[in-house]
Amino acid sequence: MRETIKKFLPERVKYNYRNFRKYRKKQQLEREYAGNEVTCNICDHQYRIFEPFKNVPNEKCTNCGSMKRHRLLFQYLNGETELFREKKEKLKLLHFAPEKAFYDIFSKRPDIEYFPCDIDPGMYKFNRNTQIYEIDITSIDFKSETFDIILCNHVLEHIIDDKKAMTELFRVMKKSGWGIFQVPIAFNREKTYEDFSKITPEERYAAFGQIDHVRWYGLDYPRRLESAGFKVHDIKYTHEFTEEEKFRFGFPEKESIYFCSKSS
Ligand SMILES: [Zn+2]
Structure with a gap:
C-alpha cells in the first residue's frame, strides 16, 4: 500500500519529504552526540564523540560527515x-x-x-x-x-x-x-x-x-x-x-x- 502511494506522489513532494527526514535524523543525532569532548577541525563543530562508522569508533562528524x-x-x-x-x-x-x-x-x-x-x-x-x-x-x-x-x-x-x-x-x-x-x-x-x-x-x-x-x-x-x-x-x-x-x-x-x- 505504501509503495502504491509513493508511486503516485510527485517527485517534488518526495524530494521534500526525503529532505525533511534527513533534517529530523540530523536533529536527533545532534542531540545524541551533544558535548564538547571532540572538535572537527574542518567545520569547527564540537561533540561528545564522533559517530562510529563501519565499526570504527570516533569516526564521523555529525555536522559535515568528515571521517x-x-x-x-x-x-x-x-x-x-x-x-x-x-x-x-x-x-x-x-x-x-x-x-x-x-x-x-x-x-x-x-x-x-x-x-x-x-x-x-x-x-x-x-x-x-x-x-x-x-x-x-x-x-x-x-x-x-x-x-x-x-x-x-x-x-x-x-x-x-x-x-x-x-x-x-x-x-x-x-x-x-x-x-x-x-x-x-x-x-x-x-x-x-x-x-x-x-x-x-x-x-x-x-x-x-x-x-x-x-x-x-x-x-x-x-x-x-x-x-x-x-x-x-x-x-x-x-x-x-x-x-x-x-x-x-x-x-x-x-x-x-x-x-x-x-x-x-
Ligand atoms: Zn565536521
Whole structure:
C-alpha cells in the first residue's frame, strides 16, 4: 500500500519529504552526540564523540560527515601547505573523487581555481555550486603541466592500470606543483598485492577487503609513485600528535601523508 502511494506522489513532494527526514535524523543525532569532548577541525563543530562508522569508533562528524582521514588531511593542508595561506595568484586545484567536506570549502575559495572531477559525476548528489568534470584518471583530458595542486584520495586502489593513472597525474602537474595521493595501506605487506583474475565482487571483497578494490597496497606504495617520476615524501604525520589530540580531533591512529612533487 505504501509503495502504491509513493508511486503516485510527485517527485517534488518526495524530494521534500526525503529532505525533511534527513533534517529530523540530523536533529536527533545532534542531540545524541551533544558535548564538547571532540572538535572537527574542518567545520569547527564540537561533540561528545564522533559517530562510529563501519565499526570504527570516533569516526564521523555529525555536522559535515568528515571521517578521520579527511580531518588528518585537512590538518596537514591547513598547517603545512600554502593552500589556505595568502597567495599572489590563484592556485589551480584538480581534485579526484571530491569528498563533500572538502568540496564545500574549495568551491567557495576565491583564491582557488577548483576542478573537482570523477569518472562518474552523476553519482554526486550533494548541492553543487561548481561543475564536477567527467575525467578518466588514466587519460586526463587536460594539457600537460596545468595544475598547481592535485588531490586524489582513495581512488588508485580502484584503478586496474594505476601506473597509467600515476603517469597521467605526473603529466598534468606543473613543474612547481605538488599532490597528495592517499590510499589504504596494508602495513603488514612489504609488497603490493594485486590479482586481476579476481573480478567478481565476492572475489574482490575476499582478496582486497572491498568489492570495488583491485589491490592491497603495501609498504612499497611510495616506490610505485616514484616509478611514475614523483619525488615522494612519506610523512608519518600521525606521529606528531599525542593520544589525547588524536582523540580530540578524531585523527587516525596510524596514517602517512604521501606528499608528491615533481621537483623536490
Ligand atoms: Zn565536521
